[in-house]
Amino acid sequence: MKNRPRSKALPLRYDVVIIGSGIAGLYAALNLPKTKKVLVINKSHPWECNTYYAQGGVTTAYNDADISLHISDTIDAGAGLCDKNAVKLMSQNSQGVIRDLIARGFLFDSDEEGNLLYTREAAHSRSRILHAGGDATGRHLHYFLLTQNPHPMLSDATVSDLLIENAQCCGVEVIAEGKRRLIYADNVIIASGGVGSLFEYHTNASTISGDIHGICIEKGIELESMEMMQFHPTVFVANTFARKLLLTEALRGEGAHVVDEHGYRFLFEYDARGELAPRDIVSRAIFEYKKRTSKQVYLSCEDFEVDYFKDRFPNIYKSLNELGFHLPKERVPISPAFHYAIGGIKSDLDAHVPGIEGLYVAGEAACTGVHGANRLASNSLLEGLVFALKAVESIQKTAIKRCERTFELSTEVLEVEGDKEKKDALRHIMWDHVSIVRTPEGLKEALDAINAMMQDDVGRLLRLRLLCARSIVESALKRTEPLGVHYITQGI
Numbered sequence: 120m121k122n123r124p125r126s127k128a129l130p131l132r133y134d135v136v137i138i139g140s141g142i143a144g145l146y147a148a149l150n151l152p153k154t155k156k157v158l159v160i161n162k163s164h165p166w167e168c169n170t171y172y173a174q175g176g177v178t179t180a181y182n183d184a185d186i187s188l189h190i191s192d193t194i195d196a197g198a199g200l201c202d203k204n205a206v207k208l209m210s211q212n213s214q215g216v217i218r219d220l221i222a223r224g225f226l227f228d229s230d231e232e233g234n235l236l237y238t239r240e241a242a243h244s245r246s247r248i249l250h251a252g253g254d255a256t257g258r259h260l261h262y263f264l265l266t267q268n269p270h271p272m273l274s275d276a277t278v279s280d281l282l283i284e285n286a287q288c289c290g291v292e293v294i295a296e297g298k299r300r301l302i303y304a305d306n307v308i309i310a311s312g313g314v315g316s317l318f319e320y321h322t323n324a325s326t327i328s329g330d331i332h333g334i335c336i337e338k339g340i341e342l343e344s345m346e347m348m349q350f351h352p353t354v355f356v357a358n359t360f361a362r363k364l365l366l367t368e369a370l371r372g373e374g375a376h377v378v379d380e381h382g383y384r385f386l387f388e389y390d391a392r393g394e395l396a397p398r399d400i401v402s403r404a405i406f407e408y409k410k411r412t413s414k415q416v417y418l419s420c421e422d423f424e425v426d427y428f429k430d431r432f433p434n435i436y437k438s439l440n441e442l443g444f445h446l447p448k449e450r451v452p453i454s455p456a457f458h459y460a461i462g463g464i465k466s467d468l469d470a471h472v473p474g475i476e477g478l479y480v481a482g483e484a485a486c487t488g489v490h491g492a493n494r495l496a497s498n499s500l501l502e503g504l505v506f507a508l509k510a511v512e513s514i515q516k517t518a519i520k521r522c523e524r525t526f527e528l529s530t531e532v533l534e535v536e537g538d539k540e541k542k543d544a545l546r547h548i549m550w551d552h553v554s555i556v557r558t559p560e561g562l563k564e565a566l567d568a569i570n571a572m573m574q575d576d577v578g579r580l581l582r583l584r585l586l587c588a589r590s591i592v593e594s595a596l597k598r599t600e601p602l603g604v605h606y607i608t609q610g611i
Contacts, residue, residue, distance in 0.1 A: 133158045135514060136291055136304040138278050138331060141170035142257070143482025143503035144310035145264035146216075149223075150511040157270035158302065160293060162277050162311075162326040165265055169312050169324050169483060170500070173257025174367035174434065176250040177227075177504070178497040179213040181237060186210045188244055193498060196242045196397050197491020198603035200344075205488040208468055209498070209505045216504040217249065225263045227251050240372040240496035242397045248497045254367050254432040257500065278331060279533070279579060281307065281478070282526045283338050288478035289522030292529060299528045305521055306477045306514045308470075310507065313460030313483040314348070317588050319550035320356050320456040322365040331484060333583030335464050336590060340472060343486040344462035346594035346605045349494050350555050351458035352401035353377070353418050355439065355451055363456050364438055366418055368496045371395065373431070374422050377405065378450070379414045399493045399604045402455040406555045409454075416454070420447035455555055459483065459499060461490045461604065462594065470510035476520060479510040492603020534578035541572055541581060545588060553592055557607045559599075566592045 133156045137144045140161035151157050161168070180186040189210045194201045221227070227249045228236045237246040251259035276295035281288055282303070290303035311331045315323025332342060353371065355364040371377070371394040377386050389404035390396035396404075405416050420428060428447040429436050439446050463486040465473060470485070472478040482503040489502050548568050552561035569589045573582065601607050 132303040137308045139310035141168035143507040147507040159272040174254040175497040176248040177500045181247045196495035201491035202488025240368045287476040309480040318457035319546040329587030330583045333586035341465040343465040347461035349459040350402045350455045354456035376419045417450035423447040469513040481506040531579045538581045
């Protein structure tokens with residue numbers, strides 16, 4: 120008897136569905152046993168995620184004695200808004216996840232004797248950051264986790280809905296190969312990343328647009344600290360791509376300077392730490408200095424030796440030299456750009472989404488409370504690792520409660536004519552009014568514009584973005600005093 124052709128590309132039901140193929144999603148997949156039926160879903164190609172583009176390293180407590188100092192540094196950078204229990208959990212588990220990666224075969228940069236090389240970045244009180252491939256830590260980690268992933272992956276698939284009934288998550292609806300499809304699961308881990316594509320200038324992968332956040336708003340799932348959006352101070356924005364070129368924090372940590380067109384290191388006018396001040400301070404300083412003086416601002420790497428720079432920052436060297444900059448001897452014009460969503464889908468310390476059974480969240484999509492009002496440099500990859508593992512542990516110790524009901528496919532139109540133009544308008548609005556420096560008047564103008572767009576005929580995918588953007592603006596309006604990355608003023 121001949122084998123019948125498969126009418127469906129996927130089984131209908133999984134033990135675990137993971138939304139996202141960045142560090143959090145893939146580390147969760149790696150720790151789920153092969154005996155579990157697991158599916159990883161990604162929106163585009165597996166490597167089109169923020170992890171792949173991460174130039175900074177992975178923070179870890181240097182040793183047990185450093186845990187308290189790492190906690191203190193994280194809380195200080197977070198302007199006191201951090202959840203201390205979450206920070207403690209992350210730091211106490213940092214050495215464990217690093218040891219696990221090394222035991223599985225991952226290679227961090229080391230010296231000739233095999234000793235790990237720790238570096239220091241802004242607002243860290245000591246060297247405790249590990250790198251791989253110089254400035255390609257994210258890329259190396261991502262490739263390693265992809266090759267180690269024991270479970271199937273569905274690419275070029277957009278999650279268009281969460282299947283939730285009676286406070287239980289039963290799976291997802293996806294659009295794949297131009298068709299809607301229901302995928303049932305006993306557990307769903309959201310690891311879909313942040314909101315970068317909502318802003319005109321950003322360093323994120325093109326797929327990162329806050330869709331899942333919008334779905335959560337529809338379902339009544341709480342988002343937290345959405346006003347806390349981090350902008351990286353040193354980004355090359357003069358390219359034609361949506362994603363702008365990040366110039367990693369490690370450059371400043373190892374001696375690069377921010378200067379104006381005359382070589383003046385103006386950052387010391389704003390903070391005694393200069394280039395090593397937290398990102399929010401450096402970003403605002405560059406923004407304000409450019410506005411006040413009309414001078415161009417540059418990142419100078421002139422103190423680096425050429426061979427060292429090429430070896431330590433190979434991707435930055437290659438990318439900028441292809442654009443005509445001869446690093447490290449030539450200065451690069453920079454601007455702040457959106458970089459990281461500190462706020463996100465509310466999570467408890469077990470990576471569980473409160474109030475929804477079978478739903479978990481990890482990585483940049485989550486708001487664990489670790490970052491408070493300003494993320495400490497290179498804590499992001501660590502947070503993704505630690506809380507992905509917590510999600511897996513939670514799933515393995517929780518009794519399975521299978522959804523018995525079935526769901527109907529949505530009929531809402533995904534895209535309509537004019538959506539692209541509205542997306543571009545939204546990015547411009549968010550950059551102009553909801554970025555580095557905010558005013559009540561600008562935020563209200565942004566809210567009015569977003570609400571007006573939502574009254575138009577728009578497709579579902581744009582509607583989800585608008586819901587997420589509105590949440591950011593509404594949260595920013597509620598916090599009337601500046602704190603960390605949320606800098607609200609009556610105007611400069």
